[in-house]
């Protein structure tokens with residue numbers, strides 16, 4: 001492991017000159033910081049791959065705790081602090097579907113901050129090709145779907161419903177289906193809710209406050225900051241059927257959106273105008 005840390009230190013030193021340049025140029029600074037963030041993700045992944053292989057010999061949800069440990073390094077490098085409420089809501093026996101809002105690639109830090117044991121994510125298949133990051137995610141049990149082929153995605157998620165029960169897994173889904181940094185939540189896709197109904201497991205909604213005070217792609221803003229996170233009480237799905245999926249989606253969306261505005265300290269008028277604009 002000493003070698004790993006030396007490698008990490010070396011890479012961080014390499015990242016230092018670009019970080020200094022950022023002080024001088026806004027757009028360049030923003031881009032370099034994002035690139036360095038992705039590079040750090042890839043580097044940490046490359047270090048985590050052999051550890052995962054030694055731990056489990058192949059693909060296993062147990063490897064996610066290794067990825068989580070390596071991933072937690074990122075928040076120190078980028079100066080992110082977290083204020084988490086409701087973590088006890090994760091303390092449930094058995095599998096569940098976790099849903100959360102998805103603002104940016106920075107969400108990986110918030111994910112690793114609170115990720116429960118044996119919890120795997122649903123990811124777009126393109127991430128499988130992100131070099132070591134794709135490989136380590138695969139080794140840790142991430143399920144890849146093709147978002148453009150609904151029928152394929154549905155059948156993969158139907159398999160996940162079986163696997164999560166058999167292997168006692170939690171499954172983390174970003175129901176917006178894509179990154180969204182517009183200060184509101186996108187309408188939710190329904191896959192996570194079908195999954196929870198098919199497996200008859202509860203849903204645990206997680207909300208991250210808006211990053212607007214420290215991260216905004218259109219304003220080239222990316223600095224250190226504090227992220228408020230709330231893990232909401234479980235939403236039961238027992239006895240719900242396929243035809244209840246839309247209703248369940250709406251219920252979770254409304255609840256999470258309300259919490260998102262509260263955590264992001266948005267005034268009621270702002271929320272009113274967003275709602276009126278819809």
Ligand SMILES: CCCCCCCCCCCCCCCC(=O)SCCNC(=O)CCNC(=O)[C@H](O)C(C)(C)COP(=O)(O)OP(=O)(O)OC[C@H]1O[C@@H](n2cnc3c(N)ncnc32)[C@H](O)[C@@H]1OP(=O)(O)O
Pocket residue numbers: 041044045048067068070071102108121122123124127133134136137142145146147150153154155157158173174175176177178188189190191192194195245246
């Ligand atoms: C050390 C450092 C390391 C760092 C490196 C390591 C990283 C280690 C962590 C990795 C972390 C990754 C993080 C990835 C983050 C993303 O990749 S986010 C993007 C990928 N994830 C998603 O897209 C999930 C959310 N999307 C969904 O669930 C979507 O519903 C689906 C399944 C993709 C389908 O898409 P769609 O067709 O566009 O969506 P939708 O309108 O919901 O559905 C159409 C119809 O099908 C129905 N339907 C949908 N799903 C189903 C279903 N399962 N069954 C039956 N019917 C269904 C709907 O009800 C709907 O019918 P109607 O009700 O309208 O009649």
Ligand SMILES: CCCCCCCC/C=C\CCCCCCCC(=O)OC[C@@H](O)COP(=O)(O)O
Pocket residue numbers: 038039041042102104105106107108124127129130131133177178179180
């Ligand atoms: C073959 C070698 C290729 C090497 C390429 C290296 C580039 C790797 C870049 C970053 C690696 C970090 C990956 C961390 C996981 C990021 C999860 C994420 O935020 O994915 C976005 C996805 O949720 C939604 O995608 P869209 O918003 O729809 O788009």
